[in-house]
Amino acid sequence: MLAPAQTTPTTERRPLGALAGIVEPWRALAERAVEPNVFYGPDFALAAAAVFGRDVEAVLVWAGPQRLIGLFPLGVARRRYGVKLALAIGWTHPFAPLGTPLVDRDAMDAAIVAFLDHISGDERLPKLLLLPYLHEAGPVADALRAALARQGGAFAPFGRHQRAALVPGEDRANYLAHAIGGKRRKELRRQRHRLAESGALGFALATSPGDIVAALQDFMRLEAGGWKGRAGTAIAQHEDIARFVEAAIVALAARGEANVVRLASGAQPIACGITLRSGAWAWGWKIAYDERFAAASPGVQLYLDLTEALLADPGIAVADSCATPDHPMIDHLWRERLPLADWLVALTPGARFSLACRFETLRRHAIAIARGIRARSP
Secondary structure, rough: OHHHHHHHOEEEEEEHHHHHHHHHHHHHHHHHOOOOOOHHOOOHHHHHHHOOOOOOOOEEEOOOOOOOEEEHHHHHHHHOOOOOOEEEEEEOOOOOOOOEEEOOOOHHHHHHHHHHHHHHHHHOOOOOOEEEEEEEOOOHHHHHHHHHHHOOOEEEEEEEEEEEEEEOOOOOOOOOHEEEEOOHHHHHHHHHHHOOOOOEEEEEEEEOHHHHHHHHHHHHHHHHHHHHHHHOOHHHHOHHHHHHHHHHHHHHOOOOOOEEEEEEEOOOOEEEEEEEEEOEEEEEEEEEOOHHHHHOHHHHHHHHHHHHHHOOOOOOOOOOOOOOOOOOOOOOOOHEEEEEEEEEEEOOOHHHHHHHHHHHHHHHHHHHHHHHHHHOOO
């Protein structure tokens, strides 16, 4: 709750790309957020806005002229289901797999209520809201659930799934020993020896902005040389995305919130990963490896070293893998799970909400069928 001396929250809506003028209160909010989200912080979000946020706006909740207590990025889809049924949709994109808004830990309820009131009172915004990749077990979801119950709103979850995470708790020293069985550890040691046949293995973290640029180039070369390069989805194959990624990572690294980890065999990088951080949370954002060494699992070996580095950092409470559900690699290393879902929210439930729920169910069913067909195609 807001302290008595603070004013009643005020709200406004601005284009995401026009928020450069409020970077300092925005950054302060990210540091006070009850649930960190590096993808909604200014360094990442402003870099991404030029590529993925041209039509995105943000509802800002203020408690005084310089204290930002809520930031809710969203776009508007006027015809999501092919009919005239508009939704406001929380901002995510292929490089930002988390949609939890930034909410001040000391003003959580006030910020969420002010946001819902803004949606309700803004004639230009739809009254149906889709919040993707919301952490269902987190305090923001709890506060949103409670606010909707008090105000007579409703929500329906879609796409519920669990994502691998590292939540070590107190027993950090023995985490990997408990996570990996003896037979698997023996196989990983064998694979590590095999990788070392081409040169001594070395693990390094690039953290300074200068080192980050060179390490990013190693990552992009490995990614472009693998399956993403063959599919045309590697970062280096898209100039605008490469600019955004470099700008975001260099800016975050300058604040100690990004690093590039590399596993090398001799002088040759064979696996690279990009890790992001905000507050006590970290994100295993991207990974690439040299597919010529695939039989010896260089990506797994990289993540073993990265996991040890994260466990050695007492400031990290949670590391989100950013991986798909049931991922064959990370699920066997990081044993905890983050429950995520897309929440379809109605401020005043009625026929439009029921219709949107039916359409959303049909839409996801159609997508699942299409994916199944593609998976079975030769």
